[in-house]
Amino acid sequence: MKSISKDPLLTFARWGTVAAQIFLIFVQVVLGIAMAATAIAALGFVPDGVDLEGIDALDNGVMAAAALAMALGLAALGLATRFVVRLRQIIDTVGQGDPFVAENAVRLTHMAWLTLVGQCLMILAGICGGWINAHSDGDNFDLEMGVSLSGFLLSIILFILARVFREGTRMRAELEGTV
Amino acid sequence: MGTETDTEATRIVVKLDDLLHARRMTLTQLAEQVDITLANLSILKTGKAKAIRFSTLEAICRELDCQPGDLLGYQEGGEPG
Numbered sequence: 001m002k003s004i005s006k007d008p009l010l011t012f013a014r015w016g017t018v019a020a021q022i023f024l025i026f027v028q029v030v031l032g033i034a035m036a037a038t039a040i041a042a043l044g045f046v047p048d049g050v051d052l053e054g055i056d057a058l059d060n061g062v063m064a065a066a067a068l069a070m071a072l073g074l075a076a077l078g079l080a081t082r083f084v085v086r087l088r089q090i091i092d093t094v095g096q097g098d099p100f101v102a103e104n105a106v107r108l109t110h111m112a113w114l115t116l117v118g119q120c121l122m123i124l125a126g127i128c129g130g131w132i133n134a135h136s137d138g139d140n141f142d143l144e145m146g147v148s149l150s151g152f153l154l155s156i157i158l159f160i161l162a163r164v165f166r167e168g169t170r171m172r173a174e175l176e177g178t179v
Numbered sequence: 180m181g182t183e184t185d186t187e188a189t190r191i192v193v194k195l196d197d198l199l200h201a202r203r204m205t206l207t208q209l210a211e212q213v214d215i216t217l218a219n220l221s222i223l224k225t226g227k228a229k230a231i232r233f234s235t236l237e238a239i240c241r242e243l244d245c246q247p248g249d250l251l252g253y254q255e256g257g258e259p260g
Contacts (some may be wrong), residue, residue: 080222108232137191174229174230177222177227177228177229177230177237178228178229178230178231178232179215179221179222179223179230179231179232
């Protein structure tokens with residue numbers, strides 16, 4: 001049995017997922033604050049005397065669209081966090097020497113759906129960004145969110161890997177009954 | 180009578196217990212002679228095995244001086260389950 005503490009690759013990957021999860025949570029908090037501030041500004045609740053450099057020249061519609069784009073980004077980051085958690089759970093099963101279990105097939109399927117939904121959210125955010133750029137002079141707001149083909153490719157690969165794990169689990173169960 | 184192993188639609192009977200009894204041999208002795216773990220032989224003897232390798236069959240037949248048909252039987256008309 002392979003111990004996770006003795007395998008440098010698994011140890012590195014595990015800590016990588018922990019670091020990614022912390023980073024994603026931090027970005028979500030920052031983006032959440034920015035989204036709330038933008039939404040408040042879009043609704044016109046800006047206190048007197050507050051200097052909103054950069055976004056004060058934007059109209060409320062553009063700021064509302066920006067808040068929507070941030071909300072979509074926030075949701076995508078939430079999905080990414082769940083993705084990273086599932087990846088770590090799979091890495092843990094590899095470390096325990098038992099990766100071909102039905103749970104990992106389910107986890108990979110979840111990861112594939114998370115990737116797919118995340119990509120769809122990014123498309124919507126990209127549409128928001130395009131609308132914002134069309135309705136502002138472009139100097140005050142810079143939103144770059146594009147459609148990634150590699151994301152969709154990753155989703156397909158994960159769906160296939162989930163099948164591979166499901167089949168591997170079935171084959172192992174058969175082998176276990178072989179003497 | 181041997182132990183029954185259920186397959187999808189048939190009933191395979193493993194007669195290892197009878198063969199061991201006839202040869203006055205224990206499962207532990209057989210396990211040592213055929214170099215198969217006692218746990219695996221026990222699975223075979225109790226009819227819990229889903230499949231048997233030719234190498235296992237060959238080793239058991241060699242040590243017990245029997246034919247595969249002496250070890251395995253097919254019970255017609257049996258109700259799997």
